[in-house]
Amino acid sequence: MPRNWLDDDHTGARIAHHRKLAGLTQRGLAQRLPYSYSLLHQVEAGYKNASPDLVSAVAKALHIDVTALTGQPYMTELQQDKLDSLIRPIREALDLYDLGADPDLTPRSTEQLVAAAEGLCSQVRATQLNKAAATLPAVIAELTTAAHRTPSSELWQALASTYRSAHDVTVKLGFYDLSGIALDRMDWAAQRASDPLLGAVRQYMRALVYFREGEHTIGLRLIGAGHTILQQAPRTAQSLAVTGQLHLGATVIAARAQDKDNVGTHLANARSIAMQTGEQGHVHWLSFGPANVSVHEVSANVEMHQYGQAIENAAKVHLPNGWAMSRRAHFYVDRAHAEMETGRHEAALTSLLQARRMAPQQTRYHSGARETIRRLVHARRKTPDTLDNLAAWIGA
Template structure:
């Protein structure tokens, strides 16, 4: 798809190229396109396509809007997201090709810190920022893992693959999330880190929706086996999170007994880690998270009166990550709607949007709740209409 301001786009490419201290030929060598085409686009003699601009943005490590000058590069929300995650897809694809010629990676300790920072960005629901930083980080960590392998490097790479899985899942790319978890397994094995391997099984298990919960529970159980005999605070917190994951899967099967069994086990482990272990792999494990999962289980089993009572008596701890807080608000909105409190439901949706706009917009529960409110409202208020248009309903 060509853009109407191709002359301006050519000028922006030239500007960003110069900021990157690259000649035209040097930039062309980083592209799957010819030097001649790059020259013609910069001069305004050829139109720039979305694919070409995405490649240039990736090579220059800038957001594509720095080249287009537009907030969006496609009229389709899915296309916009596909362009956002394409560099992540590319980074996941080249994991086994060895070192990258000409790449000078930052020191391993800096890369480990950056991996942790990007993971934290996702928990803060800054998905676009994390998406832009992640491909380059994975490239540097992969290069370092091939040239100077060490346990901390493999751990940081596994963590970055986990972040890729989280981002792509939140944006609706389930196949890419599964691929990222496969890469996480590859790196976690080389790190010989049972906790990271168990987290990977936890993430895999939760990808199984209603009707396939038994497979998800098997994966959770496999994660617990990886931690057998481990007694560190880290291992206890990860084991507790696995129990919370199992409770969510059991709730999808409406198996109250299994839900209670795993919630009780998680609470027992929370006591052994002094109540809260929010610092362990950004899992936010603890009593507060157990309460959130109890609420989530009631929602999944359509026990809306019980869920509403739990929500109204719940006080989220200050350590609750923005991503988890926003999801709770959307789920509470659904509960308020199902129990006839339509105004309150809309209020909680707006709070979720304010707290985490990117996540809330793409979370399936938001669309389900907004659709329900539109159906139930005799005359949809303007705020509901705005919300429906915002999610593309």
């Protein structure tokens, strides 16, 4: 066990810190949660994993942001990955939206800018976060100027897509304030593009913000708003894919709320739509289809603490060739969580290593992966070198 396992840099310690700031005892806080005093005690001491739903419940009870408890962003690791210096230019680029065209800027052609926006999406899906973060500010600046000078649906769509990439990069690195701003900018551009599919995707992504915060009711209302926006779009394979993705978003939100009936309904709706669409990997980069339905079912199992069922369902998942590395890695993190909770520690380590190979930066900054690694370290009297290396890599 690393000597710094029980230091002040784990989620349980941060829960204890903010609980004390609120003037609450452990029993006092436990009374405000749908969790036992015993579990809270063990989490604060670092002996049990702080699950995402417990973290969101604590944040809600203490009236603080989830990031105060998760400790994101991880500045030491960001500095090691040379990502910290890339955040400020993104922040500045997000402020350009209402300044009009930059007189000192000569943007590339519309075709080249659309290709640049697509390239950013591709880099994010491949979890090449350094490349995407470095390129984002310039592409946002060019598209903003081009869209103001010669407005067109194509340019506004490309700008909305680039804002979406800004959201994806910043949320993966833990800068949730910036990810929220990026979603607001995405809405601003999507309205000018008159693209209901983009508007619905934006509502889906907003709903996932509330999923992280544990505000299940608001999250499901945002999903409903996304369905309403889609009524403006013709029925096509693309609009069906977005509809299905909205149902998948509702599935995991309902799962965190432990609403099994809603989980079953939304999952069944998504599966029915996926049978009609097949794999749709390039509808605003959503990767909707049968594979994503199966992966979300595993996520829902984990959220509802059905770990044995999660492992059983994970064994049936077949990920298509060319599927986004970001989605593949997320699946293996969920799988590792279920394996760890059922005592399959070697299997959990294998799954985490697989996630790391596929998407190293995403896995390094994934709060669920970090907590699972910490839990594995604590559970082992003698940790193998691979686990020691993994723990050191995340800063445990």
